Amino acid sequence: MLTLLKKVTNLKILWRKIKQTMDTSAPLVWFFVLNVVLVWFKTFVNYHMNFNLGAEGSVQQFLLFLNPIPTAIIFLSIALYFRGALSYWIAIAFNFIQSLWLFANILYYREFSDFLSMGILGSGSSTGNNLGKSIAAIIHWSDYMIFLDVVILVLLVVFKQLTIDRKGVQKRFAILTTVLGVVLMLVDYGIASTDRTGLLTRSFDNNYIVKYLGLNEYAAFNAVQTYNQTESRKRAKPADLNKIKQFVSQQKLPDNIQYYGTQKGKNVFMIHLESFQQFLIDYKVEGKEVTPNLNKFYHDQHTLSFDNFYNQVGQGKTSDAEMMQENSLYGLSTGSAMVKYGTNNTFESLPAILNQRGYTTAAFHGDVASFWNRDNTYKSFGYNYFFSKAYYPNANKPNFNVGYGLKDKIFLQDSAKYIEQLPQPFYAKLLTVTNHYPYDLDKENIDFPATTTGDKTVDGYVQTAHYLDQSFAELTDYLKKAGLYDNSVFVLYGDHYGISENHQPAIAKLLGKDKVTNYDLAQFQKVPFMIHANGLKGGIDHTYGGEIDMLPTLLDLLGVPDDQLTMFGRDMLSTKYEGVVPFRDGDWVTPTYMKYNNQYFNTKTGDQVTLDTDVDLKKTATETQAYVDKVLAYSDSVITGDLLRFDTSRADFHKVNKKTFDYKKSVGLAKLREAQKTNPSSVLAKNNNKSTIDLYKTDTPELNSSTHTNDDASVSSK
Structure with a gap:
């Protein structure tokens, strides 16, 4: 009990020091910095906890660390253009908006291993419908922790535990802060483009965009894609x-x-x-x-x-x-x-x-x-x-x-x-x-x-x-x-x-030539x-x-x-x-x-x-x-x-009719089981529901050196 009281006392002392610092030295700036840190922290943590971004090597890890920061600065710096309590509420609002986008993507990714797109949000697709129906099943109580800091900040402002900066900051400082966010975004993009050429033009996978540029940047990129698609579609006849x-x-x-x-x-x-x-x-x-x-x-x-x-x-x-x-x-x-x-x-x-x-x-x-x-x-x-x-x-x-x-x-x-x-x-x-x-x-x-x-x-x-x-x-x-x-x-x-074609000396050796011509490169296609x-x-x-x-x-x-x-x-x-x-x-x-x-x-x-x-x-x-x-x-x-x-x-x-298809594992396996009854023309059905998998022979060391058991994909005669 004494240990618990000591911890509470220490937290109170720490909060008093933080509050004193914020009160005596540019309260609004400190509040802005606090929100940036909070948005960055929960985004970065959830990158690792809830998304499978596959960051490898020091460059990608650095970009994963960096990319939540630029848009957090840009959005939250909007609060710096205002004064008084309004500036605090604007900062909290943008914290909440970014948190809500993060929260929604965590839920969607958990179900579909992908990020939300404008097309999904703006359409009545089967994906969106299925997510809505299963929201209770996929959500975890810990997901709500994303909003914990927002709730605390609201309470601090409501109960006047923070000193409101009535004067605000100079407009020049606000502009420079926004510019800082833009510069950091360009730095991020420059490094990302060097590590992954054609990142935005080739658009391999949404995971790549988020990994290299960030979740908010992905939203902007996807919005541009959706707009261009919509405009092309509108003009068509x-x-x-x-x-x-x-x-x-x-x-x-x-x-x-x-x-x-x-x-x-x-x-x-x-x-x-x-x-x-x-x-x-x-x-x-x-x-x-x-x-x-x-x-x-x-x-x-x-x-x-x-x-x-x-x-x-x-x-x-x-x-x-x-x-x-x-x-x-x-x-x-x-x-x-x-x-x-x-x-x-x-x-x-x-x-x-x-x-x-x-x-x-x-x-x-x-x-x-x-x-x-x-x-x-x-x-x-x-x-x-x-x-x-x-x-x-x-x-x-x-x-x-x-x-x-x-x-x-x-x-x-x-x-x-x-x-x-x-x-x-x-x-x-x-x-x-x-x-x-x-x-x-x-x-x-x-x-x-x-x-x-x-x-x-x-x-x-x-x-x-x-x-x-x-x-x-x-x-x-x-x-x-x-x-x-x-x-x-x-x-x-x-x-x-x-x-x-970047490997022309090697191509020449493979073909038994001293050097290759454009004709040879065409043949290589x-x-x-x-x-x-x-x-x-x-x-x-x-x-x-x-x-x-x-x-x-x-x-x-x-x-x-x-x-x-x-x-x-x-x-x-x-x-x-x-x-x-x-x-x-x-x-x-x-x-x-x-x-x-x-x-x-x-x-x-x-x-x-x-x-x-x-x-x-x-x-x-x-x-x-x-x-x-x-x-x-x-x-x-x-x-x-x-x-x-x-x-x-x-x-x-x-x-x-796209709404008739659902690729979730549980749905797919259920359809296969039903198909054995309604259309018994498969190899399994013709073999009296006895699997033929034992006929498959492979020399792969991974399967031969480990226990390999059938999972729920198998259909038995039980």
Whole structure:
């Protein structure tokens, strides 16, 4: 009891000293400083307690420490422009506003692993509705501690425990204080931009914006994004779409009767090969094949393999590849279309197209659902299920992950328990991540020699690619044993380059050259595109194409009519296909000439040519550039204007109702269990509800050295 009384006495003494200091030396300034410290402290603490921002290294940790301060100073400095009690109440009000924003994001992040956006706040989306319904379940009593300082400050002012500064401060001091906040914000942004280039233009993930710039800065950034989107949407009109539809219809090619509908009704596995370049196929290091399993698959008589297939991504990288693969729409010239427009836009996407033809559609990704805004965009695309990090218990184990999610072997093995529960036919997209920059893998998983270019980043690339190759082999081995392989179509594609142009000396060594030209760098944009199915007439196809062409090509094989779809790609199987490949920056490739980095080359020989000396080039360049500029501009208009909301021409396609989808784990697992009863066509149901997971064999040391038990994702016969 005496100890407690002594502590209370000490607190009283401390408060008297603080109050004396504030009373005798610029009370309002001290009150301002106190509020800044309080706002900074609770924001910084909650960064670590309630958000998973993934700050690594001293620079990111410093920015996480710094970024709550600038806006706290800017907002709270507004109080310095006033006098008397009003200035104190204004300071408390801005403390409360920032606290409320922090509080709301804690609750939202706890449920959806993402931050609130203006689009979510301003719409009646299923996300917002679900959050409102479950607010009582997700809130913790400790969350209210965020407002404790505000309550105390209110009581101190109300009960006159603080001396009110009637004179206030000089206007010059107030202005300088605000300027200080702005300067600190610019310093923060400068350091952040150095550590993460293209931070605002590429918009990887909301976590990045908050980690580098701050929660309040994220709100401002998102507000600008939302405003730009709203304005583009407001200006759009049905006539804009009609013009584009006319253009698209003129580009439509006749189907190839040799292939059309030959794979109708089969399951579709869309396997995303992260950062996987075409040169890896048949490539050897010290006499060993980097990807022996993919090589065999590539050369199989039932695999259509395109060896002149290019990635066409922009700043959105992987998200751009997904936009093209699912919609045959290009990514944007800046930023990510999935991040900026995926939540609210109308799409005519492959998952929705197949879903409306009896398919179950599911995406699998061993990272947080919010990355590239997938948790919202996939609803717009029409996915029934999205199995993200929350569905994978192993994803919470540090050594089971690389920087962008679960290691591929673990991810694919753990995905099998969901694959076996999908009612057939199904469309399943599996996003691998281990072969991602910086191509770093722990020693226990490396059994392949690195290259010896002297570039540490590049030399590990073949090792992670080899690991991905082994992961693919384990998956296909399981699918054969589970009875899924022969009744499925497999589509494999590389999403973008793995080794950037910043590593030209290393690229030269990989290619066995003294130095590389722009022609070589253009060739380095090639990625694999393979379609395999039992009975499919395969072979190496030298047709020139790109990711924008994947959707119409696959729809040809599945026998899905696409006459009324707004697609900017073309069916690569059509005998009328010409092979014009636009790049996002306006460069292009044709079977005869290519333009890359403002230079022209003969596509076949690699010889540089010029407009002045080659008459044929001049004609091709003029026509091709006009087409490329038009198709990119039209695609941008579709996305930024949300033009597909005006499309009423399709009787066999219905707009996606995003409110019908919910990707929370509890909801997804419940739907799978119900599906085994209402549509017992899954492998699990056909196997009398007995799991086939024991057929999946993996050599990954993480699973073989630890206890690996099934979680609640398994459906038993109990």
